[in-house]
């Protein structure tokens with residue numbers, strides 16, 4: 001019998017087994033002594049009409065008979081007992097709801113009554129006594145915290161403004177995979193790392209961007225501990241079923257969680273302490289960018305009891321968000337990759353779509369996402385078959401309620417079996433088949449509007465991170481599938497079995513081998529990395545001179561103005577890592593040569609946008625004559641530019657009709673950018689026109705511009721470095737702030 005205990009009692013050593021046997025013996029003895037109680041208990045059950053369910057033993061209830069994969073076991077039980085059933089596990093009554101109609105009653109009609117949680121003991125420990133959104137009860141504190149997360153961190157404006165964090169991390173991931181081409185890779189591990197970096201950037205990004213705390217500084221150990229925390233939260237604990245035993249912590253689960261908490265707590269303390277010190281040196285705090293940590297620290301000092309938080313609650317929220325965002329996303333990416341690798345025609349269709357939408361000469365950008373409808377359908381179909389939280393997160397009624405004609409007593413632990421609903425033949429035809437086409441009609445979203453499909457839950461406790469989760473999933477998957485071909489290792493046995501936990505993972509981690517798919521090696525380099533973006537463009541006369549001289553040499557055969565050398569020197573001198581130009585077959589080629597030369601000095605990427613295939617052929621032929629192999633994209637320049645990010649250096653032709661549109665569409669790097677308009681003296685009032693394109697109330701600003709009478713005139717503008725990741729209005733203000741040198745006590749006034 002010991003084997004079937006494994007879900008609630010994972011015996012790791014002899015002592016564990018001994019305790020398990022002792023409990024079983026006590027339970028058997030109790031059977032005799034508590035016979036009377038048992039009979040009366042079930043008589044009572046009948047009179048109060050609890051949902052039907054299996055009988056269990058006294059004291060332990062049905063616990064000893066429960067297997068490991070709860071979602072499957074509960075689905076089988078629903079076939080036997082009906083769409084709602086109950087089971088006594090230890091001292092706690094559990095109810096499982098398995099149909100759309102009854103889920104609607106619990107999470108829609110009676111949403112307010114069922115809005116509490118029943119946190120596991122380890123969940124309470126890691127969230128400083130349940131002070132997190134996830135495990136809080138439905139009260140003012142939970143509402144305020146959730147409102148804060150939704151409005152300050154996960155708002156549309158903030159998600160847009162924090163795009164660079166996601167882009168940087170995903171590009172770094174692509175770069176890391178590229179370095180390991182041909183090797184076996186654990187997909188979950190790669191994505192987990194990416195996600196931890198994205199989320200921690202959003203939480204304490206200011207500390208990171210100030211150079212104090214790089215993700216790498218926190219290191220792999222932090223990621224390792226996070227993984228262990230999530231695993232432990234999904235592992236059963238006898239203390240949860242017998243609260244009276246919790247003080248003994250028989251399985252030492254809580255002790256282990258306590259150790260993880262101490263580690264995470266130290267990291268949080270360091271970050272918070274540093275931030276408080278930094279804040280105390282600043283006279284004008286309003287002038288600083290606000291990440292979640294900053295917002296929370298400001299609220300902490302508020303006297304208003306409704307919105308103020310103490311330090312433990314702040315740390316609980318940080319743990320909450322990191323935990324909720326990371327494992328779910330990485331697990332889903334793993335499932336999607338597994339399903340795609342198992343269905344070669346799906347892989348083909350996904351990659352065809354990527355080729356059409358993104359193009360083989362481009363890397364994926366977030367702006368492509370809403371055009372990737374097939375990939376979106378593939379993700380949704382995977383969510384249907386493998387919802388990462390198959391039973392959502394438990395709900396707990398704060399009063400006795402009626403559901404489906406049965407009584408659910410106050411404080412019962414209620415699960416909604418989304419896994420069963422997603423595979424119910426009454427809801428889906430051929431439910432076990434992987435058919436992304438089901439989701440191609442555009443009628444499906446993640447907001448719980450259609451109750452057949454609930455991967456993010458529903459009602460007031462529904463996941464608040466849908467938008468971020470969806471963005472990250474699409475972006476990571478599109479990037480991995482566009483940049484690489486993936487194969488399963490020959491010697492590995494492939495399967496699609498799942499393993500129950502708070503987050504349901506693949507039983508056997510997915511390992512796959514990447515090979516290069518995109519033609520240009522430069523597409524795998526990291527442009528616009530955090531490090532690069534942290535710095536402003538800095539002028540290097542040495543680089544400028546070298547590029548100038550090399551352009552002169554490369555263009556010996558070409559006569560004419562010195563525009564090419566000048567532009568090349570500027571691009572190299574400003575150390576531009578991402579250079580974009582537009583070109584068509586009537587233009588001179590020399591500027592392109594100058595830019596290509598500059599990119600070799602900066603080790604950057606030079607990309608030319610041409611309007612048609614004819615232009616591409618001419619451009620490539622002219623460049624190849626000089627031994628250059630350019631990266632060219634055919635397309636409408638505005639559309640192409642719109643899909644690119646972190647442009648450091650942009651060259652456009654003032655004569656062209658699409659001049660205004662291209663500049664408006666351009667997304668410049670955070671460290672600033674240089675904009676060069678050729679043929680500017682053919683255009684009236686170029687400076688005025690240029691400034692008007694930037695005067696859009698956004699974060700873009702021209703620092704200075706100059707007209708040079710070379711060639712047909714060059715209008716050169718220096719675009720300001722942007723520090724608007726928090727998307728707040730503060731970045732638009734320019735103020736004097738005071739900084740104090742802690743050693744000398746000297747005060748400096750700095751214009752921000």
Ligand code: HEM
Nearest residue numbers: 133134324325328329389393456457458461462463465469
């Ligand atoms: C693939 C990604 C994700 C999936 C599948 C997912 C799924 C879920 C589910 C099923 C719930 C429970 C809903 C319920 O009880 O009805 C939940 C809760 C939650 N999720 Fe997510 N989630 C994801 C990503 C995220 C992200 C990116 C964040 C935040 C940054 C986040 C934050 C939360 C929080 C704070 C809760 C607790 C809400 C509450 O109790 O009020 N999740 N998530």
